[in-house]
Amino acid sequence: MQLNVETLSLINGCQALVLALILWFGTHGGSMHAINGLRLRAVALLLEAGGDLTLLLASKMSPLTVVLVGNSLNLAAQAVTIIALRMVLQRNLRWREATLLGAAAWLVVTYLSTAHPDYELRVLWGSFFLACNSALNISALRGGCRKKETRAQCLLLWTYVLSIVLLVWRNVSLWTLATPPHSISAPGQVNTLYVLLFGIAPLLGSVGFLLLYNEILQRELHNLARIDPLTGVINRLGLLEASETLLARARRKHEPVGVLLIDADHFKSINDRFGHDDGDRVLLELVSNIRRVLRAGDLVGRVGGEEFLVLSPSVNAGDLMTLAERIRAAVERTSFYIAGERYGLTVSIGAAIADDGEPDMMAARRRADMALYEAKRAGRNCVMISAH
Numbered sequence: 001m002q003l004n005v006e007t008l009s010l011i012n013g014c015q016a017l018v019l020a021l022i023l024w025f026g027t028h029g030g031s032m033h034a035i036n037g038l039r040l041r042a043v044a045l046l047l048e049a050g051g052d053l054t055l056l057l058a059s060k061m062s063p064l065t066v067v068l069v070g071n072s073l074n075l076a077a078q079a080v081t082i083i084a085l086r087m088v089l090q091r092n093l094r095w096r097e098a099t100l101l102g103a104a105a106w107l108v109v110t111y112l113s114t115a116h117p118d119y120e121l122r123v124l125w126g127s128f129f130l131a132c133n134s135a136l137n138i139s140a141l142r143g144g145c146r147k148k149e150t151r152a153q154c155l156l157l158w159t160y161v162l163s164i165v166l167l168v169w170r171n172v173s174l175w176t177l178a179t180p181p182h183s184i185s186a187p188g189q190v191n192t193l194y195v196l197l198f199g200i201a202p203l204l205g206s207v208g209f210l211l212l213y214n215e216i217l218q219r220e221l222h223n224l225a226r227i228d229p230l231t232g233v234i235n236r237l238g239l240l241e242a243s244e245t246l247l248a249r250a251r252r253k254h255e256p257v258g259v260l261l262i263d264a265d266h267f268k269s270i271n272d273r274f275g276h277d278d279g280d281r282v283l284l285e286l287v288s289n290i291r292r293v294l295r296a297g298d299l300v301g302r303v304g305g306e307e308f309l310v311l312s313p314s315v316n317a318g319d320l321m322t323l324a325e326r327i328r329a330a331v332e333r334t335s336f337y338i339a340g341e342r343y344g345l346t347v348s349i350g351a352a353i354a355d356d357g358e359p360d361m362m363a364a365r366r367r368a369d370m371a372l373y374e375a376k377r378a379g380r381n382c383v384m385i386s387a388h
């Protein structure tokens, strides 16, 4: 089999088709934005396969049909890819810019094929618009190579940078060659190499999309394991990790970390009276009360049942007591409405300070637990701090 534009177009078309099927049928689960983005990318690949088919059948069509149909399909594929990538990354979709770029490119290329036929100029303008499409993708991925949590964004970023380099190389070759080809399907080294490399871009792009999807799934699993599904705050595991990070930072700065253990009073009576579902709603309202009082940098997590832990960096005992008292007062002031009935809820709070010499958060947590026990014994709805 000879390596010419037709052969390469057949290979590229089959490759795009297989990649589209893999992206469409091989991915399921995860967030809707990722799945929808992958589906759109599969549609773009089908359009690209259509463009490759046009090149394959170029000898059986008029040159004008090849240009118009091939360009329409390829430009549509580029526009859809811009939207698909931004959908996966949850960026502004820029569908208006993508459509305008596609339409402008199509008009210019059509003009330079019909009213004022000029192959070099047509390739130049076509390349300019393709480079603009790549630039839009690069802007969506900017900083991707600096982010530790993603390799896929870096791979995609380089794919689009290299596609711009390829376009520049093709144009420089066409303008400097003594006998340049006068259509994409004409035999010649520049066309063969361009079609070969242009065909690799969808493969790299699709691998990049799949890696992005994998990273999104991993991130979702990571969060799922650390977030309490009822209240949306971090759970025990999340708290354990966060407290180690906070303590390490505090140690470096020689600053203490405040620990508050907050427990709803007589919560069992709410469940007994109104049922578990209404009890859940009260827990949600309680969490939003606590969150409203916290400063930026403070953390709240659920340690279990109706018990919550707050970690507050860089506080002394006085500041910590003020924070705890504000939380207690905010909950006491709030009217919880259950089944149309007003219900007052209070919390008891145990406080402790972890200083920068503590090896982990466990000791401070135990002291806060003992202080909480004292608060319950003292009649509830109050704050107690442990002496170190």
Ligand SMILES: Nc1nc2c(ncn2[C@@H]2O[C@H](COP(=O)(O)OP(=O)(O)OP(=O)(O)O)[C@@H](O)[C@H]2O)c(=O)[nH]1
Pocket: 230, 263, 264, 265, 266, 267, 268, 269, 271, 275, 276, 277, 278, 279, 280, 283, 304, 305, 306, 376, 380
């Ligand atoms: N609705 C709801 N209730 C929960 C959840 N987790 C734990 N509970 C309930 O919280 C109640 C805790 O009861 P206790 O440990 O006796 O504490 P309490 O009634 O708050 O009494 P004190 O803490 O001594 O003031 C139990 O009825 C649990 O069923 C939850 O996710 N949702």
